[in-house]
Amino acid sequence: DSGVTQTPKHLITATGQRVTLRCSPRSGDLSVYWYQQSLDQGLQFLIQYYNGEERAKGNILERFSAQQFPDLHSELNLSSLELGDSALYFCASSLDGYEKLFFGSGTQLSVL
C-alpha cells in the first residue's frame, strides 16, 4: 500500500460528460502529480501541484483541469469527454517534489 488513495477505482461514462477524479496523497506529502496511461502509450505526465499551487504542466488537454485543496487532496476534472480519453489515470505524491513518487492504484475511466 503506497498510502496514496484514488477514488473511484472505475468510472464508466458517456461522451460529452464531465467527471471528477479524486486523490488523497500520502500523509505529509505536499506534491501531487497526475499521469494518464492509455492502451498504446506509457504513462504520460499531465500536471503537478505543490502545496496548492501548480508547479509543472505536461500535455494536459484544455478540457482537463486540476486543483489541489488546502487539505492537500487533489481533483482532476475531465470535461467534454471523448472516446480517446478512456485510460487509466494515476495520481502520485511526494514529500516536496524532489523525491521519488508514490503512486495510487489508479482510476480506470471508460468513455462509451
Place this chain on the structure above:
Amino acid sequence: DQQVKQNSPSLSVQEGRISILNCDYTNSMFDYFLWYKKYPAEGPTFLISISSIKDKNEDGRFTVFLNKSAKHLSLHIVPSQPGDSAVYFCAANAGGTSYGKLTFGQGTILTVHP
C-alpha cells in the same frame, strides 16, 4: 515523440537466471533515471534510480547501469524470482524544477518461470 523507449514489450526468463531490461532515451537533458515496477491493479512502485553522474547503482538483486554516451540504461535482476513477474517501466527526469515530471517508457512485461 517517444523520448524514452523500451523496445522489448516482453521478456521471459527462468527462475534463478539473470533478467536484463533495456531502455533508450533521446533527450540529452535527462539527468536522473528511475525504474518502476507495476503489478496488475496496482500503481507503479519505485524500484531503483541512478543519477547521470554515476554509471552504476546497486540495490540487492537489482542493478541499474547507465551508458550516457549511448543514451542507454539497463536493469539487471539477479537472480530472478517468480515474484519479479511484473511490468517494468523506465523513466527519466530533466531535473531542476521538473522533478516528478517523469517521462516514462512504454514498459516491458517480465515473466519469470519457476
